[in-house]
Amino acid sequence: MSNETSATTTRRGPAPRGERIADWADGRLGIYSLAKSNMRKIFPDHWSFMLGEVALYSFIIIILTGVYLTLFFHPSMAEVTYHGSYVPMQGIRMTQAFESTLNISFDVRGGLLIRQIHHWAALVFLAAMMVHMMRVFFTGAFRKPREVNWLFGFLLFVLGMFTGFTGYSLPDDLLSGTGVRFIEGVILAMPLVGSYLQFFIFGGEFPGHDIIPRFFTVHVLLLPGIMLGLLVAHLILVFYHKHTQFPGAGKTNNNVVGMPLLPVYMAKAGGFFFLVFGVIAAIAAIASINPVWAIGPYRPDQVSTGAQPDWYMGFAEGLVRVMPGWEWNFWGHTLNFGVLIPILVFPLVLVAIAVYPFVESWVRGDKREHHILDRPRNVPTRTGFGVAWLIAYFVMLIGGGNDLWATHFHLSINSITWFVRIAFFVGPVLGFIATKRICLGLQRRDKDKVLHGRESGIIKRLPHGEFIEVHEPLDQEQLHLLTQHEQPEPLELGPEVDENGVERKLSRAQKLRAKLSKSYYGEDSVIAKPTVEEYKEITSGHGHH
Amino acid sequence: MSETGRHEDVPEETLPGERETAHEGAVITAENPFADPGLPPHEHRAQDIDERAAKRSERTVALLFVVSMIATVAFIASYVAIPIDKIVYIWPIGHISALNFALGLTLGAALFCIGAGAVHWARTLMSDEEVADERHPIEATPEVKAKVMADFADGAKESQIGRRKLVRNTMFGALALVPLSGVVLLRDLGPLPGTKLRTTNWKKGVRLVNASTNLPLRPEDIAVGSLTFAKPEGLEEDDEEFAEKIAKDALMLVRIQPQNIKDKHELSWSHEGIVAYSKICTHVGCPISLYEQQTHHVLCPCHQSTFDLSDGGRVIFGPAGHALPQLHITEKDGFLEAASGFGEPVGPSFWERG
Numbered sequence: 001m002s003n004e005t006s007a008t009t010t011r012r013g014p015a016p017r018g019e020r021i022a023d024w025a026d027g028r029l030g031i032y033s034l035a036k037s038n039m040r041k042i043f044p045d046h047w048s049f050m051l052g053e054v055a056l057y058s059f060i061i062i063i064l065t066g067v068y069l070t071l072f073f074h075p076s077m078a079e080v081t082y083h084g085s086y087v088p089m090q091g092i093r094m095t096q097a098f099e100s101t102l103n104i105s106f107d108v109r110g111g112l113l114i115r116q117i118h119h120w121a122a123l124v125f126l127a128a129m130m131v132h133m134m135r136v137f138f139t140g141a142f143r144k145p146r147e148v149n150w151l152f153g154f155l156l157f158v159l160g161m162f163t164g165f166t167g168y169s170l171p172d173d174l175l176s177g178t179g180v181r182f183i184e185g186v187i188l189a190m191p192l193v194g195s196y197l198q199f200f201i202f203g204g205e206f207p208g209h210d211i212i213p214r215f216f217t218v219h220v221l222l223l224p225g226i227m228l229g230l231l232v233a234h235l236i237l238v239f240y241h242k243h244t245q246f247p248g249a250g251k252t253n254n255n256v257v258g259m260p261l262l263p264v265y266m267a268k269a270g271g272f273f274f275l276v277f278g279v280i281a282a283i284a285a286i287a288s289i290n291p292v293w294a295i296g297p298y299r300p301d302q303v304s305t306g307a308q309p310d311w312y313m314g315f316a317e318g319l320v321r322v323m324p325g326w327e328w329n330f331w332g333h334t335l336n337f338g339v340l341i342p343i344l345v346f347p348l349v350l351v352a353i354a355v356y357p358f359v360e361s362w363v364r365g366d367k368r369e370h371h372i373l374d375r376p377r378n379v380p381t382r383t384g385f386g387v388a389w390l391i392a393y394f395v396m397l398i399g400g401g402n403d404l405w406a407t408h409f410h411l412s413i414n415s416i417t418w419f420v421r422i423a424f425f426v427g428p429v430l431g432f433i434a435t436k437r438i439c440l441g442l443q444r445r446d447k448d449k450v451l452h453g454r455e456s457g458i459i460k461r462l463p464h465g466e467f468i469e470v471h472e473p474l475d476q477e478q479l480h481l482l483t484q485h486e487q488p489e490p491l492e493l494g495p496e497v498d499e500n501g502v503e504r505k506l507s508r509a510q511k512l513r514a515k516l517s518k519s520y521y522g523e524d525s526v527i528a529k530p531t532v533e534e535y536k537e538i539t540s541g542h543g544h545h
Numbered sequence: 546m547s548e549t550g551r552h553e554d555v556p557e558e559t560l561p562g563e564r565e566t567a568h569e570g571a572v573i574t575a576e577n578p579f580a581d582p583g584l585p586p587h588e589h590r591a592q593d594i595d596e597r598a599a600k601r602s603e604r605t606v607a608l609l610f611v612v613s614m615i616a617t618v619a620f621i622a623s624y625v626a627i628p629i630d631k632i633v634y635i636w637p638i639g640h641i642s643a644l645n646f647a648l649g650l651t652l653g654a655a656l657f658c659i660g661a662g663a664v665h666w667a668r669t670l671m672s673d674e675e676v677a678d679e680r681h682p683i684e685a686t687p688e689v690k691a692k693v694m695a696d697f698a699d700g701a702k703e704s705q706i707g708r709r710k711l712v713r714n715t716m717f718g719a720l721a722l723v724p725l726s727g728v729v730l731l732r733d734l735g736p737l738p739g740t741k742l743r744t745t746n747w748k749k750g751v752r753l754v755n756a757s758t759n760l761p762l763r764p765e766d767i768a769v770g771s772l773t774f775a776k777p778e779g780l781e782e783d784d785e786e787f788a789e790k791i792a793k794d795a796l797m798l799v800r801i802q803p804q805n806i807k808d809k810h811e812l813s814w815s816h817e818g819i820v821a822y823s824k825i826c827t828h829v830g831c832p833i834s835l836y837e838q839q840t841h842h843v844l845c846p847c848h849q850s851t852f853d854l855s856d857g858g859r860v861i862f863g864p865a866g867h868a869l870p871q872l873h874i875t876e877k878d879g880f881l882e883a884a885s886g887f888g889e890p891v892g893p894s895f896w897e898r899g
Contacts, residue, residue, distance in 0.1 A: 042678040079783070085630065093782055109629050112645045113652070145683040178831055178847060181792075185829025185893035188742075195742055195895045200734040205741055205789040206830070210734075242680055250584030255677040257584065263671050271663025278657025285649020286638055300792035301756065301774065301824060303832045305846040320864060321848045325828070327866025332899035338866045339829060339893070371680060403849060413849055414862055450579075476582040483579040532577055539578075 043265050044245035044258035048135045053269060055128035057276040058121045059231065065118040066220065072108055074100040075170060075216035077209040086293055094172075094297035097212045101171040101292055116284035122164050123289075124280060126312040129157045133353075137386050140374035141244045142357040144367065149237040152230050154354040159227050161312050166219040168290065168310055172212055175290075177298025178307050180211060182320075189339035207300060246373050247484045249477040253371050306403060316346045318399025322420045353389055356382075363516045365491060377446070378485045380439035381520045387435040388428035395423045436525065443527035446482045449474060450530045451538050473539065483529050491517035587674045602669035609662035616655035623647035742897075743890045745793045747872055752778035753796065753821070753881040761880045762798070767819045770838035773798040774824060777883075793891055795824035795832055796872060798881075801841055801855050808857035814873040816881065821872040822858050823891040826850055828865035830892045843869075866894055 015023070026032045043049075076096035082089045084099065086106045104111035133153060136142055142150040169176045184206045187198045203210030242256045251257050259265065295304060309317050319342035326337040360382060361367075376383040398405060399420035406413040453471035460470050474482070493514045498504050519525060591598040623644065631643040685693070706713050753762045756774035767773050775796040780787065798821050806812045811820060822843075824832050831847035841855040850863030858869030870891050873884040890898055 042676060045675075079787075107629065109624055109644060110648050112642060113648045116645070116649075181831060182829045182847065188893050188895040189829075191896050193896075195738040195897060198895075199736055199738045199741075200731065203735040205786075206792050207788050208735075241683065242678070249582050250677065252581065254680050256680055257675055257677045259673065259675060264667050264673070267663045267667035267671060271660040271667065274656045274660030274663065276660075278653045278655070278660055280653075281649050281656060282653030285646050285653060286635075286641075288641070300788055301776070301795035301832050303834050303846055305835065307831075307847050320829070323864045325850065325860055325864045325866040327894060329899060333896055334894045334898040335896075336866050336894045338864045342864075369682060403846070417849070417863075476578065476580070477585065479579050480581050484581070532579060535578055536576075 038239065039262045040260040041239065041242075042256050042258045042260055043243050044251075044256060046246055048139075049243065050272060051128055051132040051135050053272055054276055055125055055132050056231070056235075057273045058125040058128060058280065059227070060273070061121040061277050061280060062118060062125060063224065063228075065114045065121065066224075068114050069104065069111075069118060070220060072100060072104045072111060073097070073170070073216075075213045077172065077207070077212050089293060089296075092297065095212065097170060097172040098292065098297040101173070105293060113281070113284055116287075116289050117280055119168070119289045120283050120287070121280050122167060123310060123312075124276075126157070126160050126164060126310075129153070129160060130312075133157060134386065134390070137353070137356070138376045138383060139244070139246075140370065140379060140382065143370040144361065145241055145369050146237070146244075147357045147361070149234060149241070150357050151354060152234045152237070154350075156227055156230050156234065158350060159223050159230070163219060163223040163227065164310055165313055166215040166223065169215050170212060170219060171290070171292045172298050173290075173292035173295045174298050174302060174304055175292075175295050175307055177207065177300070178303055179309055180215075180298075181206065181300065186339055186343055189336040189343070191333075191335060191340070207298070242371070244371050244373050247375070248481055251372065253369070256371070306407070308401060308404065311397070314400035315349075315393050315396045316342070316400070318396030318402075318420065319343075319345055321402055322396075322399040322417050322424070324421075349389075349392060356385070360520075363491075363513055363520055364488065365517075366488075372484075375485065377439040377442040379520075380436040380443075380525050383439050384432040384435040388432040391427040391431040392424055395420055395427050399424075440525070440527055443529075447527055447530050450479055450482050451535060479535075485529070487526055487529060488521050490514070490521040584675060584677065590669065590673065592669045599670060602665065606662045606666045606670070609658045609665065613655045613658035613662070616651045616658065620648060620651035620655060623651055738897075742892075742895055745887055745891055746777045746780065746790055747794060747796075747883045748886045749884060750877075751883045753798070753874065753883070754778045754780075756795070763879055764817055764819060764876055764881060767798050767800045767881075769800045771799075772834075772836035772843070775821070775881075792830075793825065796821050797824045797833065797836075797843070798822075799836065799841065799854055805841070806855055808855075808859075811855075811857045811871060814871050814884075816874050816876055819874065819881070820854060821874045821881075822852075822854060822869045823872070823887065825892040826865060827860075827867050827869060827891075827893060828863070833869075 014020070022031065074096045078096050079093055080096055080099050082092050082094055082099055082102065084090070084102055084107060086102055089102060101115075104115055106112070136150065136153070165179070169180050184198055184202065187201060188194045190197060198206070201211070201214070202208045203214075243258070245251050245256060245258070296302075308314070320339065323338050323342045326341075328335040328337065374382075376386075399417070402413055402416045402420065405411060405416050453473040456470045456472045458470040460468055462468060491514050493506060493510065494504070496504060496506075592602050593599075627644045627647055629642075629644050632640050633643040633646070634640050635646060701707060753775040754760065754777065755762050755766065756776050761778065762773070762775055775798055776791060777794050780790055780794060784790070798819055801815075801818050801820060803812060803815070803818045806815060806818070806820070814820070824834075826833050826845040826847070828845065828848055828850045831845050833843050833845045833852070835844040835846055836842075837844070840853070842851050842853055842861065844851050845863070845865070848864050850865035851861050852858050852865070852869050853861050854869075858871055860866070860868060870887045870889050872887055874881055875884040876882070
């Protein structure tokens with residue numbers, strides 16, 4: 001690089017055009033300083049690091065296709081009679097929103113494709129965000145200095161859910177209208193302000209003529225605008241913090257090992273955008289999604305069976321479906337717990353995972369930066385919590401589709417509902433315990449491998465007739481990988497009386513913290529990793545296998 | 546490979562990488578077999594040492610880019626050539642739009658091949674040597690922090706915000722009040738609820754009209770074992786506010802043997818075993834549409850609240866919190882009509898419902 005610059009300064013004649021443009025931009029934007037720190041920025045390589053990329057690229061695809069759709073979509077609830085080219089719907093009354101969706105699907109060439117890419121990309125976007133979030137969670141990538149970026153990502157996930165909901169409500173078909181009616185019921189259930197909020201949000205009685213245009217503004221402007229800002233902040237922080245890396249030979253907390261942005265990641269990440277876009281386009285070509293023409297326009301007195309929200313809302317749907325219908329009437333007022341509790345539990349479950357990084361750092365009392373990722377087995381309590389959270393999430397997803405489970409597997413809907421009610425509480429506990437045991441088992445196996453080597457599968461017969469399996473020692477890279485993790489001591493509360501014999505006052509928070517710390521780092525959660533002495537004693541012994 | 550003799554050699558053979566900096570308090574000594582051996586040496590790919598292999602990769606990448614170009618041309622050709630209403634049978638998908646299928650696949654191929662070409666280029670021809678870059682702590686050094694704190698103190702002092710409490714407090718007051726204008730502006734988002742949530746268009750003397758045939762209902766139209774949907778007479782699809790009205794007025798009728806009606810009140814509001822209930826679920830307002838004729842249970846397809854129409858419409862399963870409201874019906878001149886309005890609000894409950 002420095003050779004080149006000196007070469008250009010000594011070269012006679014005008015600089016090449018590209019360089020002149022760059023000079024112009026640098027004089028105004030300072031791009032050279034920016035490029036100096038970023039152009040050859042090192043990014044570590046691991047397949048799981050591309051999950052976030054899938055989310056990023058599907059978001060871009062959604063914006064591109066969404067802008068196209070706004071050119072043809074009319075977010076209006078004015079009633080019209082359909083006279084378009086889709087014969088089965090001719091003469092049927094519908095809103096302009098539904099009519100223009102039919103036009104996009106049947107009269108605009110490629111409109112159906114763009115609509116389907118938009119919807120498929122939304123499903124992929126939410127799924128990718130969720131899996132990306134799980135990758136970050138299970139490897140502890142959320143630890144200092146990345147807690148704020150974890151929150152940005154979490155907000156993107158939550159806002160993505162609501163952007164998706166407002167989006168699939170726009171066509172005003174029978175299915176999405178039913179979803180909007182559900183929202184009406186949820187708003188009505190709010191104590192004190194519910195009926196006022198409902199009338200303000202819908203501009204009067206349900207359904208009114210305002211909700212689709214209002215959802216449209218929220219869907220194309222408000223939420224994506226916030227998300228775009230959060231996304232840029234998320235990416236700036238990724239650059240600023242430099243990417244985390246998995247442990248391994250040559251990788252420390254003070255370095256980042258990988259390949260440079262230019263050219264390798266430009267090509268790989270840039271190329272990956274096209275791969276994601278290409279795959280989603282192919283899916284949109286062969287797999288129909290949300291065929292609103294088969295569902296028909298919304299009418300508040302009609303409904304189709306098997307009504308399902310998009311998958312990312314299934315968890316909330318499950319909470320609403322399996323909640324018992326508790327309702328209180330007192331002094332002329334009604335508290336509808338059957339709806340109220342699910343919509344309070346829904347954000348609480350989400351918040352539980354959002355605040356987790358802060359809980360863990362408090363329990364551990366750890367103020368250092370962490371750039372080396374954890375292997376999930378080495379932090380059994382965190383891994384167990386993550387699995388428990390996922391079980392709660394997926395149990396509710398089953399609850400959200402209880403009618404489909406019932407019809408497809410010929411089960412009683414009542415028993416599925418009861419299963420979900422119980423499993424929502426019991427499943428996470430069992431999952432936590434099982435995961436912790438599995439993690440400890442894997443830790444034991446790691447220890448075994450370090451001390452006794454890898455089972456080679458080769459059976460050897462000794463001179464006196466005994467058969468043994470040859471164990472191959474690990475090389476230093478593997479030894480390092482299996483022993484590099486830290487094993488912090490659990491927090492000690494200290495003696496109960498101070499040196500003067502006076503009882504020390506311990507706050508409840510301190511006691512809780514010590515308890516949690518014990519569950520994280522106490523002997524039940526950790527298999528002491530092999531020490532150098534143990535290793536030497538075993539490997540220096542003769543004839544040990 | 547299988548020699549056990551290597552066992553003894555391990556600690557001596559694998560000498561620690563001394564150039565690595567110690568991290569996380571791990572002490573690296575010459576005797577530590579777990580020490581970080583440092584970055585493994587770079588392994589050359591075929592393309593790095595064999596120009597012919599590199600040429601092959603180059604041709605593969607170029608081929609992918611060419612396929613992408615062809616696919617884009619095919620996309621434009623499909624756009625022009627395939628009529629939008631052409632339906633084709635594609636195994637195993639079924640009957641689908643030919644245009645959508647062609648456009649999607651060609652666009653997908655054009656995009657995918659660019660991506661595949663770029664990734665193949667990066668993996669086979671660009672340098673794959675891993676390099677290490679240093680990290681620097683995010684936290685500022687104490688000197689930087691001290692400078693920032695001093696600057697801030699200077700700025701705050703120069704502004705006199707601490708000294709001139711009157712300025713400070715009135716500013717906070719003004720900033721706290723000004724968003725109120727924005728809140729006030731939201732008032733006209735919609736009207737106040739008034740009694741709208743409590744009232745429907747059913748009242749004494751309003752005839753029941755079949756929702757699908759639009760004809761007034763006679764008692765003999767209601768067959769045993771089927772669910773009939775009704776709306777109030779005079780409510781037409783092209784009415785202004787049809788949607789708002791039908792969202793509250795939708796009615797369902799079933800015929801039950803009078804001796805099978807368990808609830809006395811229900812029986813007194815029925816006519817010859819015909820009972821009329823609000824079709825709007827009391828959970829969150831979905832229209833109820835599934836009827837089990839043996840048990841007279843109806844099920845809401847949205848959240849599976851189940852109501853017993855032979856027992857006052859009470860909830861027997863699911864998340865709904867109260868029974869379905871019943872409409873008192875009677876017969877006049879051979880047609881069914883409402884004997885009164887609903888005795889309670891229909892649809893989901895709300896705070897003022899009581």
